[in-house]
Structures are given as structure tokens and as C-alpha cells.
Amino acid sequence: QKEVEQNSGPLxxxxxxxxxxxxxxxxxxxxSFFWYRQYSGKSPELIMSIYSNGDKxxxxxxxxxxxxxxYVSLLIRDxxxxxxxxxxxxxNKRDTGNQFYFGTGTSLxxxx
Amino acid sequence: xxxxxxxxxxxxxxxxxxxxxxxxxxxxxxxxxxxRQLPEEGLKFMVYxxxxxxxxxxxxxxxxxxxxxxxxxxxxxxIQQVVRGDSAAYFCASSLTAxxxxxxxxxxxxxxx
Numbered sequence: 052q053k054e055v056e057q058n059s060g061p062l063x064x065x066x067x068x069x070x071x072x073x074x075x076x077x078x079x080x081x082x083s084f085f086w087y088r089q090y091s092g093k094s095p096e097l098i099m100s101i102y103s104n105g106d107k108x109x110x111x112x113x114x115x116x117x118x119x120x121x122y123v124s125l126l127i128r129d130x131x132x133x134x135x136x137x138x139x140x141x142x143n144k145r146d147t148g149n150q151f152y153f154g155t156g157t158s159l160x161x162x163x
Numbered sequence: 164x165x166x167x168x169x170x171x172x173x174x175x176x177x178x179x180x181x182x183x184x185x186x187x188x189x190x191x192x193x194x195x196x197x198x199r200q201l202p203e204e205g206l207k208f209m210v211y212x213x214x215x216x217x218x219x220x221x222x223x224x225x226x227x228x229x230x231x232x233x234x235x236x237x238x239x240x241x242i243q244q245v246v247r248g249d250s251a252a253y254f255c256a257s258s259l260t261a262x263x264x265x266x267x268x269x270x271x272x273x274x275x276x
Binding site: 082083085087093094095096115140141143150151152153154155156161 | 165179184196198202205206208219221222254262263264265266267269270
């Protein structure tokens with residue numbers, strides 16, 4: 052079983068819509084959760100971090116964490132074509148040091 | 164530029180040569196991580212270092228690969244006797260403290276011919 056699982060997509064949404072990206076993780080001791088955006092040929096860029104249950108909002112982005120169900124999601128409101136990228140979910144477990152486990156990413160395309 | 168720096172950005176090596184990848188963390192960061200990304204695959208953790216110490220090298224192949232983060236200078240990932248399967252993008256990330264947000268450098272694209 053993979054530590055972190057994401058639907059690879061591709062996910063297509065029209066411009067201005069809400070894009071919803073989901074991620075599940077296997078280990079309940081996971082402590083910290085992160086969303087990264089990666090454009091083709093570029094390095095991952097940190098979008099959001101979330102450490103406790105509930106929602107965390109930053110501009111057009113909202114991260115949602117549900118530790119009981121072991122999932123974390125990212126909502127992108129008012130999606131723009133520039134949001135088209137691969138979104139990586141990462142999970143950190145304190146008992147394995149500082150190793151981050153990354154999902155394989157969900158490819159998002161925002162259609163103008 | 165206060166971000167994570169990596170060099171070279173592109174590196175071409177012939178089979179059997181050595182590849183040396185460098186990473187300078189963000190200013191104030193003392194935690195460095197190396198990842199490998201193959202085409203169409205996710206990021207794979209390789210090694211986690213602090214100054215002069217390897218904290219976790221569980222993701223790094225035991226042969227041909229080594230990493231260091233000396234007291235002075237950048238962190239270095241060294242691959243000896245490269246093979247075609249080593250062709251990948253190698254990313255370095257740094258963080259302020261353990262279990263905290265990691266920031267990535269631009270990566271080194273290694274091609275083994």
C-alpha cells in the first residue's frame with residue numbers, strides 16, 4: 052500500500068470553476084500535510100501546509116484535512132488557466148524523521 | 164536570490180563517469196533533502212542531511228550514491244559510475260526545522276548517455 056495516493060487525473064475544469072483535488076494517506080501517525088504545484092519541467096512549489104483538522108484558506112486555495120478519514124484535499128476557487136499544472140500531495144510522519152512521502156500527483160487542466 | 168540553489172541545471176555524463184550535484188539551501192535553513200524524479204513518476208526521497216550529519220539515507224541506493232553536507236559549502240550528491248537508469252531530475256529541498264515546510268531548488272537534470 053502506498054503511503055500517499057492521488058488520482059492521477061487528468062482533471063479538467065472550466066475557467067472560473069472550483070477544482071477539487073484529493074489525497075489519501077495510509078498511516079494514521081502522519082502529522083503534517085502539504086500541497087505542492089509543479090509545472091511541466093519545473094520544480095515543486097509549495098502552495099499550502101496544514102497541520103490540524105479542518106480548513107485552511109489562503110487566497111483562492113483552501114486545504115482541508117480530515118485525520119479520522121485520512122484524507123486531505125485542496126480546493127482552488129475561480130480556477131485560472133495558469134493553475135494548469137500537476138498538484139502533489141505530501142505527508143510527513145515524525146516517527147520516520149523528516150521524510151516526506153509524495154503522491155504521484157494529479158494533473159489539472161483549466162480550460163479557458 | 165534567497166531561494167534554494169542547485170547546480171548544474173543540466174548535466175550529461177557517459178556511462179561509468181561520476182556525477183556531482185550541488186545544492187545550497189535557503190538562507191537560514193540547515194536541513195537539506197535530496198529527491199529523485201523519473202519521468203511520469205512521483206518524487207522519491209533519497210537522503211536527509213543536516214550540517215555535517217546524515218540523518219536519514221533510507222531512500223538512497225547503497226552502492227554508487229553518496230551525499231554530504233559539510234560545515235562550509237553546499238550539499239553534494241555524488242553518483243559514481245553512472246548508468247542509464249540514473250537519468251532523472253534530482254531536486255534538493257531545504258527547511259528551517261525538521262517536520263516543517265520544504266522549499267525546492269530548480270533541480271538538476273541528469274542525462275546518462
